[in-house]
Amino acid sequence: MHMLSIKNLQAGLEDKPILKGINLEIKAGEVHAIMGPNGSGKSTLASVLAGRQNFEVTAGSVDFLGKDLLDMAPEERAREGIFLAFQYPVEIPGVSTTNFIKAAVNETRKHRGLEALDAVGFLKMMKEKMKLVQIDQSLLSRSLNEGFSGGEKKRNEIFQMAMLEPKLAILDETDSGLDIDALRIVANGVNQYRNKDNSFLLVTHYQRLLDYIVPDFVHVLYNGRIVKSGTKELALELEEKGYDFIKSEWALAGE
């Protein structure tokens, strides 16, 4: 079944095209990795899929489980099952992480026709998922991301993913800034949550993550386009050769 179908997606800032025609098909249960040099448009793609308003979509279409994704408000996309683990999670002072997640979980439940969780039910769910990503209770009672270390922020993103149970999780460099143990824990969390019904789009710079979360496909995003796709061997090749060979191939192809 098709989870996400991106066709000729073009988007950018007012005077600056960033995505120049992205094509990508993700089926339910698949894990896709996106790699590519800095500034090639990976985070922009993630943002556009999540509905960030400051990027303007100029062409193309995105179908998410039979619905026109680009037509939905960001909160609707989230409630429909799109989750973005941010490359740079924002801080919200004064709002406790627990309360924030509770609000998020209950909005999503409401959308799915479920009753809001009461304090007990929510706590039980929290306890369960906390184990999954080995996150500490004390962190969750603090203001959202405020003063969290880089790694703690990333772990909090994965914890929220586990709590919200999305259909498509987009992880934007969640592995950056994680120590070896944390990386394993986060990967473990993802793997446990991985099943035939949900899909992942992993943005990463490092082959290392893909040792833990083995992708079905690897794509290289360069200059706003997916210029190469393959299996996990492609990641190994990139690790070895760097992006130069892709850049020169692309140059030869006439851009």
Place this chain on the structure above:
Amino acid sequence: MPEENEELLDQITSSEYKYGFVTDIESESAPKGLNENTIRFISAKKNEPDWMLEYRLKAYRHWLTMETPKWANVAFPPIDYQDIIYYSAPKQKITPNSLDEIDPELRLTFEKLGISLQEQKRLTGVAVDAVMDSVSVATTFKAELAELGIIFCSMSEAVHEHPELIRKHLGSVVPYTDNYFTALNSAVFSDGSFCYIPEGVRCPMELSTYFRINAANTGQFERTLIVAEAGSYVSYLEGCTAPMRDEHQLHAAVVEISAFEKSEVKYSTVQNWYPGNKEGIGGIYNFVTKRGICQGDHAKISWTQVETGSAITWKYPSVILKGDYSVGEFYSVAVTNNMQQADTGTKMIHIGKHTRSRIVSKGISAGKSNNSYRGLVQVGRNAVKARNFSQCDSLLLGDQCGAHTFPYIEVKNSSAIVEHEATTSKIGEDQIFYCNQRGIDTEAAVALIINGFAKEVMNQLPMEFAVEAQKLLAISLEGSVG
């Protein structure tokens, strides 16, 4: 600012003022305008003793020599004091002996406001004094409080029943000479609440006064006096609303608190006067003087205010820390939206040794509004080891509003420690997007962020009112994001 947010901002900043209804009730008023006869009229209506009339007249004559202060960071056309009605009373057939005898229309008004004057208030354990236009219409729980020796009644009643206390304390903290509006208030005040806690008594319930301006062209000048004798404690809450009217209405109140040795007074305000419409037409001018004095050692006075209403707010609840080791606190959230203006803050006057004060001010501005914090921390020569900590945070929604901070510090004792911290931030689009991405829509996100920003102050409110105040914050600001 993305277009959609701008639209949303427009849409929601126009959300209706929920308390803007008018009660259809007969009222009895003084003729428009202010002169000595107006004052004699008010005093006669209230059957006042001569000393009270004399006090009013002295205040009036002093007022005539004064000019409207101009230093606040607010702008408004000159007020025509001859165009105001200074006394308006809901006409009741009889003086109510019990709550059942109150005019049903009047009762309905207060019920619409969420204030039940009926005995079911017993359940929430809050004693209420309700003031409509110029007079107090009902005080609940009087008998229960009287058993403890606590006096909680309307000011007019207190003038008759407890003249010795009123003569001793009225004007002792805020003399009529203090400023233009206190002189005016002292001359024409029509009612308000009086609260007296005897020595060593801990008031077992929240005392609360609700003020409501109903009649048109009417000014409201209420007067509140709280006296806490040695070792006593009271928590007091004031709430206010008004109908939507096209003309500005003046509200010039005075609140005085006297706290004696080891007593504690907590005074909370949820101010929601009609703010005027989006273009700035109508709304209340809220020019208020609030001051407490820690007369004795170890006394404590704490002001908490949530200010969301009024076209213009101009008030500085202050504490004079006279007793050694006395403590003053000021916790404030002031919200301005559309064309609202607020110039608010506090004065902490350290006179006694080891006195401490704490100021936490959270200003939230949206629309085209202007929000200023103005505070004075003064440490006198003898205030050995006085301490102050001030935290002033401003949050901006959109880019057409203003936030200003005017902290004044005067220290005359070198052992004092005075600290001031200030921050200004904007609700970031990235914060909103983060919330959106988690399924939380923009309105809910703003409410979440605002309440997080104001939490330290909201936590100071009595539990019964915290939830209400949180909703009020959200309502006043929904969607005003940029």
